[in-house]
Amino acid sequence: MSELIGRSVPRVEDERLLRGEGAYVDDLHPSGCSEAAFLRSPQAHARIVSIDVEEARSAPGVIAVLTGADLAGELEPMVFQIARVVPETVRASTGAVSRVHPMPAIPADRATYVGQPLAVVVAESRYLAEDALELIELELEPLPAVVDPEAALEPGAPLVEPEWEDNLALEYRYRRGDVDAAFEQAAVVVEEVFHSHRHVASPIETRGVVATVDPLDGTLAVSASTQTPHQLRDFLAGALRRAPETLRVRAPDVGGGFGPKGAIYPEDLVIPYLATRVGRPVKWIEDRSEHFAATTHGREQVHRIALAADADGRILAVRDSIVHNCGAYHTLGLVVPYNTLTHLIGPYDVPAVDVRLRAAITNTGVVAPYRGAGRPEAVFAMERAVTRLARAVGIDAAELRARNLIAPEAMPYATGMIYRDGTEQVYDSGDYPKLLARARALVEEEPWAERAAGRRVGVGYAAYVEGTGVGPFESAALTVLGGGRVRVATGASSQGQSHRTTLAQIAADALGVPFERIEVVGGDTAAIAAGFGTIASRSLVVAGNAVAKAAAELRAAVLDAAGSLLGAPPESLTLADGTIRPLDGDGPELPLADLAGALSPFNPRRPAGAPTELHAKAIFNPGPVTYAAGVHAAVVAVDPATGAVEILRYAVSHDCGRPVNPAIAEGQVLGGVMQGIGGALYEELVYDPDGQLRTGSFMDYLLPTAGEMPEIRLVHVDCPTPLNPLGVKGLGEGGAIGPPAAIANAVEDALADLGVVVRACPLTPDRVRALIRAGGGDGGATAGAGATEVAA
Amino acid sequence: MSEHAVQQVPIRVTVNGRELAAEVEPRLLLSDFIRHHAGLTGTHVGCEHGVCGACTVLVDGAPQRSCLVFAAQADGAEIRTVEGLAEPGAPLHPVQQAFHEEHGMQCGFCTSGFLMTTVALLEETPHPSDEQLVDALSGNLCRCTGYRNIVAAARSAERKLAEAGDE
Amino acid sequence: MKPASFEYRAPEQLDELLELLADDFTDVRVIAGGQSLVPMMNFRLSTPELLLDLRRVDELGALEHRPDGALSVGATVTQARLLRQLEQQGGWPVLAEGIRHIGHPQIRSRGTVCGSLAHHDPTAELPALAVALDARMTVAGPQGRRTVAAADFFTTYYETVLEPGELLAEVVFPAWPAARGWGFRELARRRGDFALVGAVATVDRDAAGATAEAVALVLFGVGERPVRLGGVEQALAGKPLDAAALASVEPLVAEAIDPVDDLHASADYRREIAVQLSVGALADAWERSSARV
Incomplete structure (x- = not known):
């Protein structure tokens, strides 16, 4: 029975958002609410000599001013559970060592990155809080700072953490096959250095927290713009030494997440703490300046990668030495750096692999998952190297890829690696050659008029796999409400992913209740006790299957209850379209609303022993991740005179298993692609060598707009996974994984005869011109180009 | 800081047809006035330096960043916000309907700004060229949709409004 | 990102406004559209004590053609x-084209012409246009009015x-001859951004239409202010603007x-592009011009 899954049902989220009736965290303003602002470190590394807050404390409207010294003993340094986790199998196969690195909510002695909170002001309004910030006298003694991760790993580098003997936060090495022999025997070897630069996710809604102590029962209610309300609750319970039941954390409407809102921040702890301390509700809304400095960043890796291949371009071995920048705190352990390992080889069948990664802490903002979370970095290195290999071998880049892809018959395909969750990495399903062929068809069938007109046109590909639907679990609780409506509560909250629609589609199908009668509640710890959150392309897989599982149980409970009411065996009944009917069509019908009414305690004739409530709960533990995959293809025109890159077309073929709502799935991919294009051409978070942030506004950090949107074509190659009952794979991140590699490959293709090698993005006009100059070919700039323009 | 009295500027504005009189501190941003004084939280604040466009409202018919206007400067102005596009309970405005149908929104945070930009554009230019459309829409940032469906929604809204005008 | 406190006045008479502006003991700023000033105030990079709003002074809102054809x-x-x-x-098609490159409709709907000129971001379009078109700036102050050439x-x-105490009361663009050709080229990172480099020609x-009698070329984004390339203008005067x-x-x-x-481009790159855009703008201007009548 599948009437809704697979259909582009219009979103139920939209109407209230369109009317301006959404409730984002800054729209919540409890009575008596005060507002906080943080004093942030202006230096990348400094000893705190003194912080004088006396004048600020007596400024108009100020309720409280606290420094790290005031919090010492109150709030322990923050340690996140995930930072501790290195599964034994991972350790055994890679020797992974990860240092646990506590992060002070507000440090008392030392500032370690620009933007780190050093004091907090609570005042009657944000305006007044910011006024008071200016009255705080901060004396810092500069310490040597280190910004570059490779420099941070050099002997003698300034120590970010004085108690450590070096800046190494995490290290692993994975080896399989005889790599040395493969390189010795290889007909072709390519070797290159590729950089993935630092990004900031930049959801249009910044972070925010509102905390209130309930005057009736003392519950600490926290609303936060978070992807993981249950994890925040559990963290706060530990940090504030409260029973979890005395905390309620809600994610209200959340204006985009993309990874950073899955982290837990100092402000997430300090604001709830302040609410308990000042006796007023406290609100903090991050401003855009703060977002650039203090919200986690993404990417930043350096890969020294080498590929060995035979004369036909068959890849024999991959060797990669990676340095990863953690930023000032190593808070999330394996997550991003280890994703890089397990996604580096991607869809290719490679006999021998040697990958080493070292992660350094530096005096920069914390690097944590950002859409792709270690995968775009891996794919940029690998797919650039594969393209270089094709050129070295002298065959078409798509053809070389085709020769190396894992065949569909090889599925399920064990890579030999261990995934981050400790299980063997096995690609469960997928047809990579078909994905490539479909993408290729979208860009190669065109006789590109631009090329005919003498423009420099290049085509570039990027193929990737993506482990999706990672555990440990997600929860769902379904309850039949009055009127025959059904409430679906889940731990997965939404930041725009449309769960209220897709999870309702799943529940409607599984239950046999009309879609319109299903309401989904996500992101409220009071609605469901256990939950994990919306991160890592997992919600549709993990929450979706939890909903389906709970719905199946609820359906059975409904039929049981209906059976006892109707005096019929439950197996003789069915629930469809919200009504219970005999399977043979012979007998009375019972609308779900009537069943709920009959079971109500208000019904004096309710059958003895019948349940008073129709309810079912389920936890779905997904087991190993399921592999989504995709091939991106970019066609670009490069103006060699100005270095300007124009994307003529962007094509995506992708496999997200069984799509639940194709329009929503497509929307996720489109949005991801545009973020990837941003990173490829426009966005870069820049620190100067002293650790000062140079990109502190949207005037410096450039997000793509509608004016930068190319033509994007999508095709689906659906390979449902056998790993979960719904057959679904995750797709939140895939769109963002391919673009930097595909676009860099295309730009290099367009400039191939000029000797250009693209080693990093964003490919700004200036950088493209510099590449052309470095390549030795001038590309006909200066005089020639001017003359061309005149002629035109 | 000396405890001097903070200046209060009396203003009168019309917001979605409703007249409001208030005394405001000179530095109060129009975005904060709309959200916190007028209680219309559908106008969102995304950057407070005039780039993201989330706070776009119509001031005397023209789309403007409400984070780059002081409430005191809006004295006498007629302001329209997203809440004014369709009365509660009434059908959606054609532009709103188009964003729904074309899936031109995901998290919804930037949506109000895009709606107001689109309404302003189509009221002044019922049939914009591609150039005019992109010129207007590129003044708002969206991080979720990748813009394709927003552009499609604006075109769909153009058709809806033209049809409504024909009737 | 909330602005610091300030006092606000919006007088109706220019005299009154100028009087307030002339206060030597107060950090006064005038505000018209505020599209450059308010972001700086929100970042607290600009913290005036008194903000003088020009909006109620009717005479500052004039947009008119003068008898001599000036605007x-x-x-x-x-x-x-x-x-x-x-x-x-x-008229003034190059001015229209330049304005279309300023930000987006949401900015242009509030941002003023004179505000952009007085703010003087050297990567902005209007200062370069004013210089290229030999605009005259009318400056009002405590001593009355004075006129300053855009070039100065x-x-x-x-x-x-x-x-201090002065404001830019108006800008006057001299008459635009119908036969004049123009070019406007700009390279920006994204649509609507400030220019990396731009050229106005x-x-x-x-009378015969065979050669250029007068040429103007002004670049922006290449230095501390709009740069008029007098050497180029002289070198081209009296010649046809052919490829050679x-x-x-x-x-x-x-x-x-x-x-x-800067973050967005290197000096070398700007120089390289300035050459290309100059040639492109001049070629466009030649193409669009016709014999003097």
Whole structure:
């Protein structure tokens, strides 16, 4: 029975958002609410000599001013559970060592990155809080700072953490096959250095927290713009030494997440703490300046990668030495750096692999998952190297890829690696050659008029796999409400992913209740006790299957209850379209609303022993991740005179298993692609060598707009996974994984005869011109180009 | 800081047809006035330096960043916000309907700004060229949709409004 | 990101406004559209004590054609209003094209022409246009009014010849000959961004239409203010602007400017692009010009 899954049902989220009736965290303003602002470190590394807050404390409207010294003993340094986790199998196969690195909510002695909170002001309004910030006298003694991760790993580098003997936060090495022999025997070897630069996710809604102590029962209610309300609750319970039941954390409407809102921040702890301390509700809304400095960043890796291949371009071995920048705190352990390992080889069948990664802490903002979370970095290195290999071998880049892809018959395909969750990495399903062929068809069938007109046109590909639907679990609780409506509560909250629609589609199908009668509640710890959150392309897989599982149980409970009411065996009944009917069509019908009414305690004739409530709960533990995959293809025109890159077309073929709502799935991919294009051409978070942030506004950090949107074509190659009952794979991140590699490959293709090698993005006009100059070919700039323009 | 009295500027504005009189501190941003004084939280604040466009409202018919206007400067102005596009309970405005149908929104945070930009554009230019459309829409940032469906929604809204005008 | 406290006045009379502006003991700023000033105030990079709003001074809102064919644009005239006027009534097509490159409609609807000029971001379009079109700036102050040529108005980054107590009351663009050709080329990172480099050119041909009688070329984004390339203008005067002539001035462009590095582009790149855009703008201007009548 599948009437809704697979259909582009219009979103139920939209109407209230369109009317301006959404409730984002800054729209919540409890009575008596005060507002906080943080004093942030202006230096990348400094000893705190003194912080004088006396004048600020007596400024108009100020309720409280606290420094790290005031919090010492109150709030322990923050340690996140995930930072501790290195599964034994991972350790055994890679020797992974990860240092646990506590992060002070507000440090008392030392500032370690620009933007780190050093004091907090609570005042009657944000305006007044910011006024008071200016009255705080901060004396810092500069310490040597280190910004570059490779420099941070050099002997003698300034120590970010004085108690450590070096800046190494995490290290692993994975080896399989005889790599040395493969390189010795290889007909072709390519070797290159590729950089993935630092990004900031930049959801249009910044972070925010509102905390209130309930005057009736003392519950600490926290609303936060978070992807993981249950994890925040559990963290706060530990940090504030409260029973979890005395905390309620809600994610209200959340204006985009993309990874950073899955982290837990100092402000997430300090604001709830302040609410308990000042006796007023406290609100903090991050401003855009703060977002650039203090919200986690993404990417930043350096890969020294080498590929060995035979004369036909068959890849024999991959060797990669990676340095990863953690930023000032190593808070999330394996997550991003280890994703890089397990996604580096991607869809290719490679006999021998040697990958080493070292992660350094530096005096920069914390690097944590950002859409792709270690995968775009891996794919940029690998797919650039594969393209270089094709050129070295002298065959078409798509053809070389085709020769190396894992065949569909090889599925399920064990890579030999261990995934981050400790299980063997096995690609469960997928047809990579078909994905490539479909993408290729979208860009190669065109006789590109631009090329005919003498423009420099290049085509570039990027193929990737993506482990999706990672555990440990997600929860769902379904309850039949009055009127025959059904409430679906889940731990997965939404930041725009449309769960209220897709999870309702799943529940409607599984239950046999009309879609319109299903309401989904996500992101409220009071609605469901256990939950994990919306991160890592997992919600549709993990929450979706939890909903389906709970719905199946609820359906059975409904039929049981209906059976006892109707005096019929439950197996003789069915629930469809919200009504219970005999399977043979012979007998009375019972609308779900009537069943709920009959079971109500208000019904004096309710059958003895019948349940008073129709309810079912389920936890779905997904087991190993399921592999989504995709091939991106970019066609670009490069103006060699100005270095300007124009994307003529962007094509995506992708496999997200069984799509639940194709329009929503497509929307996720489109949005991801545009973020990837941003990173490829426009966005870069820049620190100067002293650790000062140079990109502190949207005037410096450039997000793509509608004016930068190319033509994007999508095709689906659906390979449902056998790993979960719904057959679904995750797709939140895939769109963002391919673009930097595909676009860099295309730009290099367009400039191939000029000797250009693209080693990093964003490919700004200036950088493209510099590449052309470095390549030795001038590309006909200066005089020639001017003359061309005149002629035109 | 000396405890001097903070200046209060009396203003009168019309917001979605409703007249409001208030005394405001000179530095109060129009975005904060709309959200916190007028209680219309559908106008969102995304950057407070005039780039993201989330706070776009119509001031005397023209789309403007409400984070780059002081409430005191809006004295006498007629302001329209997203809440004014369709009365509660009434059908959606054609532009709103188009964003729904074309899936031109995901998290919804930037949506109000895009709606107001689109309404302003189509009221002044019922049939914009591609150039005019992109010129207007590129003044708002969206991080979720990748813009394709927003552009499609604006075109769909153009058709809806033209049809409504024909009737 | 909330602005610091300030006092606010919006007088109706220019005299009253100038009197308030002349207060030596107060940090006063005038505000018209505020599209550059308010972001700086929100970042608290600008913290005036007194903000003088020009909006109620009717005489500053004039947008009119003068008997001599000049166009005068008052201090509170928005970029959108001027653009609409130019599109509906014609004239100064290069000004219209330049304004279309300013930000987005949401900015142009509030941002004023004079505000952009007085703010003087050297990567902005309007200062370069004012210089290229020989605009005259009417400066009002405690001593009355004075007129400053656009060429003399801009001093260095975000600075002009405006003295404390003065404001830019209007800008006057001299009459636009119908036969004049124009070119406007700009390279920006994204649509609507401030320019990496831009070039404004005009060409007036002689009566026969065979050669350029007068040439103007102004670059922006290449230094501390708009740069007028007098050497190029002189070198091209009296010649047809064919490919050879244009190629011959390329070195002059490169030598005349002294751009700087920033996040978005290097100095070398700006120089390289300035040459290309100059040649492109001049060629466009030649193409669009016709014989003097």
